[in-house]
Amino acid sequence: MKPLLLIIAYLAAVTLPLVLSWFFGGPPRLIHQELASGLGILAFSMILMEFVLSGRFKSISNGVGLDVIMRFHQVMARTALGFALLHPFLYRGTPSGGQRPWDPTRQLTITTDFSALFTGIAAFLLLPSLVLLAVGRTHLGYRYETWRLIHGIGALLIALLLLHHTTYAGRYGSQPAMTWVWLAMTGVAVGSLLYVYLLVPLRDKTRPWLVTSVTQLTPKQWELTVKPKGHSGLDYNAGQFVWLNVGHSSFSMKENPFSICSAPGAGPEISFMIKELGDFTRTIGQIPAGTFAYLDGPYGHLTVDGRTEPGIALIAGGVGLAPLIGILRQMRLSGDPRKVKLIYGNRVADQIAFRDELAAQDVVYVLSEPPESWHGETGFIDTALIDRVFLEQELSEWVFVMCGPAIMMDSVEDHLIERGTPTHRILSERFDYD
Known part of the structure; x- marks a missing residue:
């Protein structure tokens, strides 16, 4: 139920300004102008919610998994970008010029004062750059911490530019009640940054x-x-x-x-x-x-604590063994009676870690570049190997926990679902995103 509740909460948050704008707004305009305002409102509220979907809030990410939150963060950022790019072009035919004598409250026209429009134009240019830098960050060669700093400062700058543009150039945002709504939502977004970059480090400093x-x-x-x-x-x-x-x-x-x-x-x-x-x-x-x-x-939610399945299937690729051996160690210490099978894949034999410790486990080793003396599985962790290692009953009743290369996890997840493994019994977590 938690993912569903999070989706409902997200939809309520991003549509709240749209609903309130309709309530506080003036007489209706042409449909394309109303659509333009609606897309702009949604884009701004979605951008502000991106600060909360940063993956650094345990109450959100631990319930559904960091990979799910970050993928949702990516999809919503790209959706907001699409709305923002369409927003100004739908105002075609809107009268130009400043304030009209017959419309002193700007209910029927939109201001074209450059001071109010400039911040919107700047955000319009910065937002695609921010998204493209995020999409291509692994191919650009700069350090993760450099990208993170650029991403945080860029997002904050865009939020502040849009706040000014919305409250000074927008028909609905200029309404006093809506101005307070946007100020409050921007405050939450900025507060999220302060939490991650100031409050968390302050707390960590006291716990070295x-x-x-x-x-x-x-x-x-x-x-x-x-x-x-x-x-x-x-x-x-x-x-x-x-x-x-x-x-x-x-x-x-x-x-x-x-x-x-x-x-x-x-x-x-x-x-x-x-x-x-x-x-x-x-x-x-x-x-x-x-x-x-x-x-x-x-x-993270890559844990089997509190689960009732009769067996645990662990599937690791390379350094993806790390969380899984932690699970094995805890099960051994606590005397957990559940059956366990581990599939552990690497490129070459000297990459196999904790070999002596794993000797007592039911382990299937896989090498993509095996030596001539190798007697274990060869190739990659694929669907055929899954079918050889696990029985039909195990596929339907066990919990499957995997960590490793994304291509491996995608292939195994799809195959498990095809073989009838319920999705709530498939646990995975990724640290790389496109």
Whole structure:
């Protein structure tokens, strides 16, 4: 029910200004002018709601999954862009010029005063740029923290420009009651930014962590472990993740999401399985013990706690093993009697992590580039392998938890649904989006 409630809440929030504008508005105009105003109102309210759909609010993302929230964030941003781009062109035929003597309240005409229109024109030009930078960020070569800063400042600037344009150039936004509505909604959006960039770092500053060890697991994979300093630690479920900041101020943009690979029942120390990929991860092996770290979390719904299925299927691709081995460790510590099967795929044999620890599990190893001496599965984690590993009853009754490359998860999810696995028994979470 939670996803449905979130959708209802979202629709109510973005349509509220439209409904109130109709209530407070004046006499009707030509249909294309009313449509233009309606699209502009919806675009602005959707843009303001994008601040809340940032993925950093646990009450929203933990219930339905970060990947669902972020995908919804993307779709709504592109929809708002479409509405915003159409908005000015539908005012065709609107009389030009300033205020009319017969319309002192601007109920029938729209102002063309440049001071009121300029902010709308600026937002009209900035919004496509912001969306395109977000869509192409992985291909542009700049750092994640640089993109995040640009994205946050750009979104804030667009919101403020649209607030001015709506309240000074809009027929409905200039109504006193609507001006207060837009001010309140913009305040919520700005408050969301302040929460993420100011309040959360302030809270994290009072709850520091210390790096206790950095252990090499494979040639390019490491296990980093931190312990709480001066506090009791983090209350989390196996399979969740945090935003990890190592060696920087709590206000630094240099934080990244990493899944927790330790078990809550093992004590206050928390471990992360990290692969060398970006600027931070390439230097992971050089981090000395005693380095300060900050954790923002936990986030995510990739957990089997409280579920009643008779068995758990874990499907990992590469470093996607991290949250799944955390689940295995917690099940072992708690004496969980449920059956478990793990499919673990990698490119080559020396990428297999925690091999000794996994020896006691029912594990199917898969290599896409196996050595001649390899006797396990070869190729990729595909639909044929799923059918070989799991029985018909397991496909319909077990819970399936997966983490890894998006192409693997998309293929496995589609196949499980085709084989009759209910969607509420398929758990996955992605950190990469197009």
